[in-house]
Amino acid sequence: MDVTIRKKELVKEFSPMLLKPSKWSKIWMAILVAFILYGLVALVVQLTKGQVVTGMRDNVVWGIYTINFIFFLCLSYSGAFASGVLHFFNTPWKNAVSRIVEIITVVSLIVGPIFIILCMARLDRLHYLFIYPRIQSPITWDVIAITTDLIGCLLYLYLTFIPDFAILRDNSEGLPKWRKKLYTSLAIGYQDTPTQRRRLHKITKIMSAMVIALAIVTYSVLAWIFSLTLQPGWNSTIFAPYFIVAGLYSGIGVVIIAMYLIRKYFKLDHYIRKAHFLSAGVILLITALLYGYFTFSEYFARWFSHKTHDANLLETLFNDYFWMFILANYIGILVPIAIVFFKKLRTIKTITFAAVIAVVGLWFNRYLIVVPTQETPYLPIQDTRPEFVHYSATWVEWALSFAGVAAFVLFFMLLMRLVPIIPMSGIIDYEKKGKVRRDGLTQQQQP
Amino acid sequence: MKDDKTTQNGTNRRKFLKMGLLSGATTVAGASLLANLTSEEELKASGEKIRVLTPDGKMVEVDAESINNYPEAHITPEESRKGIPGRKFVMVIDLSKCKNARTCVESCQKAHHLDYNEEYMKILLLQDHEEADPYWFPKPCYHCDEPPCVTVCPTGATFKRDDGIVLIDNERCIGCKFCVTSCPYSVRQFHWSHKPKFDNTDLPYSPETSVPGEVGTVMKCDFCPDMIRQGKLPHCVSSCPMGVIYFGDKNEDMVTNGEETVRFSELINDRGGYRYLEHLGTKPNVYYLPPVDRQFPLERGFDVDEEIIERYKDVPYVQDMKEKGKI
Ligand code: SF4
Numbered sequence: 075m076d077v078t079i080r081k082k083e084l085v086k087e088f089s090p091m092l093l094k095p096s097k098w099s100k101i102w103m104a105i106l107v108a109f110i111l112y113g114l115v116a117l118v119v120q121l122t123k124g125q126v127v128t129g130m131r132d133n134v135v136w137g138i139y140t141i142n143f144i145f146f147l148c149l150s151y152s153g154a155f156a157s158g159v160l161h162f163f164n165t166p167w168k169n170a171v172s173r174i175v176e177i178i179t180v181v182s183l184i185v186g187p188i189f190i191i192l193c194m195a196r197l198d199r200l201h202y203l204f205i206y207p208r209i210q211s212p213i214t215w216d217v218i219a220i221t222t223d224l225i226g227c228l229l230y231l232y233l234t235f236i237p238d239f240a241i242l243r244d245n246s247e248g249l250p251k252w253r254k255k256l257y258t259s260l261a262i263g264y265q266d267t268p269t270q271r272r273r274l275h276k277i278t279k280i281m282s283a284m285v286i287a288l289a290i291v292t293y294s295v296l297a298w299i300f301s302l303t304l305q306p307g308w309n310s311t312i313f314a315p316y317f318i319v320a321g322l323y324s325g326i327g328v329v330i331i332a333m334y335l336i337r338k339y340f341k342l343d344h345y346i347r348k349a350h351f352l353s354a355g356v357i358l359l360i361t362a363l364l365y366g367y368f369t370f371s372e373y374f375a376r377w378f379s380h381k382t383h384d385a386n387l388l389e390t391l392f393n394d395y396f397w398m399f400i401l402a403n404y405i406g407i408l409v410p411i412a413i414v415f416f417k418k419l420r421t422i423k424t425i426t427f428a429a430v431i432a433v434v435g436l437w438f439n440r441y442l443i444v445v446p447t448q449e450t451p452y453l454p455i456q457d458t459r460p461e462f463v464h465y466s467a468t469w470v471e472w473a474l475s476f477a478g479v480a481a482f483v484l485f486f487m488l489l490m491r492l493v494p495i496i497p498m499s500g501i502i503d504y505e506k507k508g509k510v511r512r513d514g515l516t517q518q519q520q521p
Numbered sequence: 522m523k524d525d526k527t528t529q530n531g532t533n534r535r536k537f538l539k540m541g542l543l544s545g546a547t548t549v550a551g552a553s554l555l556a557n558l559t560s561e562e563e564l565k566a567s568g569e570k571i572r573v574l575t576p577d578g579k580m581v582e583v584d585a586e587s588i589n590n591y592p593e594a595h596i597t598p599e600e601s602r603k604g605i606p607g608r609k610f611v612m613v614i615d616l617s618k619c620k621n622a623r624t625c626v627e628s629c630q631k632a633h634h635l636d637y638n639e640e641y642m643k644i645l646l647l648q649d650h651e652e653a654d655p656y657w658f659p660k661p662c663y664h665c666d667e668p669p670c671v672t673v674c675p676t677g678a679t680f681k682r683d684d685g686i687v688l689i690d691n692e693r694c695i696g697c698k699f700c701v702t703s704c705p706y707s708v709r710q711f712h713w714s715h716k717p718k719f720d721n722t723d724l725p726y727s728p729e730t731s732v733p734g735e736v737g738t739v740m741k742c743d744f745c746p747d748m749i750r751q752g753k754l755p756h757c758v759s760s761c762p763m764g765v766i767y768f769g770d771k772n773e774d775m776v777t778n779g780e781e782t783v784r785f786s787e788l789i790n791d792r793g794g795y796r797y798l799e800h801l802g803t804k805p806n807v808y809y810l811p812p813v814d815r816q817f818p819l820e821r822g823f824d825v826d827e828e829i830i831e832r833y834k835d836v837p838y839v840q841d842m843k844e845k846g847k848i
């Protein structure tokens with residue numbers, strides 16, 4: 075196989091995706107931008123009037139911003155985990171999904187922290203975190219962990235982009251000038267020589283192990299923000315592993331959804347195949363079982379030992395949040411399990427459906443962790459304004475949440491305009507390897 | 522070395538304590554300080570030397586006239602981190618005497634420029650178990666010795682001082698609200714929006730007065746260190762007509778409710794004093810005396826606004842009473 079020719083072919087194949095946005099993708103982007111603008115309006119309202127425009131009040135001081143924060147970090151963490159594993163073990167079918175996973179990792183790691191910043195009431199004093207840092211505070215740990223993680227993930231993402239930047243640079247006939255320049259500078263002189271190749275491979279491999287470690291640390295610290303407090307419902311020893319498993323679950327879900335959409339809208343059926351969905355479905359099944367197991371242990375222990383305060387919390391969950399509880403912890407776990415468990419039910423569509431349920435269920439599961447606990451503190455909520463007792467998010471919070479999701483999708487789409495969503499270098503590697511193996515086989519067979 | 526000094530000062534203080542206690546009912550045990558004297562009219566022009574206890578616990582002799590020139594000392598946020606040396610403030614709340622008169626709540630609101638709906642001191646209606654009668658339960662900040670709120674604060678905006686008081690510096694608070702979620706007693710509240718009263722800069726801000734407030738920061742009961750520095754009792758203590766709340770210094774082993782001054786250790790041991798949710802390990806500095814031999818029937822507490830009664834609507838006892846048409 076002539077590598078140079080193949081490179082050209084690939085660039086040709088993918089450049090429409092990079093250069094000519096279809097009508098649909100333009101419409102989509104317009105919609106996303108509209109959502110983001112609406113979110114910005116909400117942001118201005120919140121900044122000028124204060125957090126009084128949110129549904130948060132004295133008893134429930136953390137609302138859906140915090141939930142979104144956990145949720146997006148959860149995606150990032152699981153993305154890092156999955157991509158680290160794919161790279162580290164050089165999984166054979168990794169190529170089609172690895173870039174999707176990496177982009178999810180980075181983009182959600184950018185969007186997530188925005189939400190926790192929205193939850194802070196004094197944005198003008200954000201730098202106090204650095205001028206008056208207190209290392210004892212889990213928030214400080216979080217700041218350190220997230221920034222390190224972000225830097226690590228960006229580096230890692232960039233490393234995986236380099237070979238493709240080089241290919242694009244070398245085959246850039248017909249590309250606009252600015253793109254050519256951009257790719258030239260981004261490829262930092264990568265020529266795909268054996269030494270460069272070996273080095274890059276080595277660094278990427280080291281980084282892939284690092285991002286797994288970083289992600290686990292970051293997400294554990296995040297879980298500790300809750301579990302290190304004394305509150306009933308939060309003060310749980312299994313929270314860190316529970317969060318990690320939950321993160322994997324929702325992360326795989328989002329990867330499946332992204333695979334589905336990309337395959338559908340960019341007609342990449344021959345790269346993203348049913349096999350990928352099936353493997354992802356099996357991972358979804360495994361994580362669903364684990365996650366269900368953790369959820370069950372968490373609530374079962376509380377229910378069985380029924381300490382007064384735990385019992386109060388469960389009562390709130392089963393009375394005020396009955397349907398949400400069913401949706402999050404029964405439907406959100408059992409339905410995906412049922413779908414992926416039976417071989418006959420496993421199609422691309424059903425697996426994607428299971429993934430959607432998993433992701434939605436997990437968001438509500440986070441809601442049930444964050445909000446009801448604050449509504450059921452040790453001392454009963456009395457002698458306070460009645461409207462301060464229960465939390466319900468306002469339009470400002472919803473607008474900003476949807477803006478966050480929109481920003482996530484938009485970033486994703488923009489990155490897809492920069493590099494092909496299927497790594498071209500990976501395709502070439504894969505084909506080379508296939509050839510070598512075939513050659514090897516023939517050699518063995520010939521005495 | 523430091524300890525030596527404290528003991529020495531301690532004896533002086535004890536002497537002074539007697540004077541202080543004799544001189545006025547509202548004087549905190551041993552907390553008579555410089556600023557206190559500015560209010561004593563007849564000393565103004567006398568020119569005589571008097572002995573006073575300085576904020577750092579030293580007994581000094583000063584000219585009475587010069588004292589008058591001291592305005593009520595403004596304690597800056599930086600100074601407010603130190604605390605009053607040699608002190609360890611405690612509060613004892615006698616649950617047998619509380620009848621939800623809410624004067625503590627109101628005087629606190631007035632002193633801290635709070636709205637009708639903002640309370641540093643809340644009065645809960647608790648019932649320990651099915652057989653027990655409910656009782657009124659005033660809840661200030663407990664100024665814990667192991668305060669979770671302080672541990673989690675990322676900027677040190679909330680801090681614990683040597684004298685046991687936990688304060689908030691609202692000029693440093695970034696409004697992350699982690700302290701709110703980590704306080705197991707739901708003590709902390711938040712300034713959700715800007716209010717015109719925050720613009721009042723007549724008094725410079727001090728964490729010791731918690732005034733003026735600041736949008737997007739936390740607030741809570743501060744044990745009124747400004748009053749203590751003036752030799753007065755916190756507002757809730759001095760305003761309670763029943764003398765429910767005792768305040769004092771654990772090092773001196775004295776607490777007073779404004780009418781009687783008693784030994785803290787005796788009060789706690791004789792009357793079965795306890796701290797709320799002891800098992801959490803937060804080591805509060807607020808003690809409760811159990812609601813035995815009540816002085817008032819519980820219903821007296823419902824002698825308040827309709828709106829206030831509504832705040833207890835989830836208590837089974839109140840629902841019962843409402844059904845019977847008693848409130
Ligand atoms: S009662 Fe709450 S706010 Fe007060 S010191 Fe203890 S933990 Fe902090």
Ligand code: SF4
Pocket residue numbers: 673674675676677678679689693694695696697698699700701738739
């Ligand atoms: S809200 Fe303010 S006082 Fe509370 S933890 Fe955050 S910065 Fe500290």
